[in-house]
Every structure is written in structure tokens, then in C-alpha cells.
Amino acid sequence: MTFSLDLWQTIVLIAMVLGAFIGLLKLLMTQQTKHLDDSFKVQGQRLDKIEQASAAEAGNWQRMEREILQLKADLPLHYVRREDYAQTIATIMAKLDAMGMRFENILLRGQKNHE
Template identity: 30%
Template sequence: MAIQLEAYQWIMILISIIGTVITTIKILWGRIEENLNNNFQVMQNKLEDVAKQSAQNSDDIRDLERKFYKFQIDLPHTYVAREDYIRGQTVIEAKLDALASKIENVQIRQGMNKP
């Protein structure tokens, strides 16, 4: 059993298939475009939120910068640098060594003077 179709019937089937494919492509393209528009809108909303937050954060950042600059100004007055501390300790130890040697010399002299 063979199916025999006339030329106009083949043309109608071909037109139907092509119409179905084109309609499917249009529907899918419409959905893709709608999804892209939604994604762009969401991104735009997020960017606007970030812009609002950055305006609020800029005040916080300026406040932190002021506090940091104040800390940098107060730092030399509050803390001693390691090199300065070592230099001070060296001077104190040298003075203590000199004092100890003087006391030792005094003890030796007093020891010699005793009969």
C-alpha cells in the first residue's frame, strides 16, 4: 500500500511544516526576549540599590577615614617606636653599668682601707 499524493498536497504539507517551525521559533524567541528583559530589569534594580547604598556608605567611609587620620596623628604621641625604646633601654643599661662599676670601685677602696 503506497500513499500517493498530488503535488499541491505535498506543497500544503511542506507549507504546514514550515509554518509550524516558524511559529515555534517565534514563540521561543519571544520567551527568550522576555527573559532577557526581566534579567536586565533585575540588574537595573540591583544597580540602583547599589548606587543608593554607596551614597550611604560614602558617609561611613569618610567617617572612617577621619578616624584613621586622627589615629595616625595620635600614634606618635601614644606609642613608642621599637627603635626608640631600644635606644632608651641601652642608655639606661649603660648608666646602670657605670653606676655598678662606681659602687664596685668604692667597695674595693673601702676594703683596702680596712686594717
């Protein structure tokens, strides 16, 4: 059994093998390109979600910063330091003691005048 090919049959066979190889290579390249496109698409979606989360977090931090600044601005208006409170109470107590002494003096003078 002999196997013989003419020149044109050999050229056609080589062209068919090359065509099949090129077709297979093209198919693999399109699949690879599709896979890369899908990967980039998923990565882009992840990055978009991260950007949205980052923007929301930045908004929360700005809100917290505003609230803290508002608290710092309101703090002197609504709260009294312990030293200031103690000084104010001491002043009030001294004034009450002075008033008590005056009333005692007035009462003592009144008792002397009635006797």
C-alpha cells in the same frame, strides 16, 4: 441576497469603525503611558535607594578616613619605634653599668680603708 447601504448608512458605518479604531488606539496609548509611568516610578525608587546607599557608604568612608587620621595623629604619642626603644634600653643599661662600677669602686675603697 443583496446587501445595499445608503450613503448615510455608509458614513455612519465608517464613522463607527473609525470611532472604534480611535477608541482602541486611545485605550492602548493610555495603557502604554500608564506602563511607562509605572516603570519610571519604579526606576526612580531604585535610584533613590541607590542614592541612599551611596550616601551611607560615603559617610562610612568619611568615618573610616577620620579614624585613620586620628590613629596617625595618636601613633607617635602611644607607640615607640623599635630603634628608639633599643637606643633607650642601651642608654639605661649603660647608666646602670656605670652606677654598678661606681658602687664597686666605692666598695673597694671601703675595703682598703678598713684593712
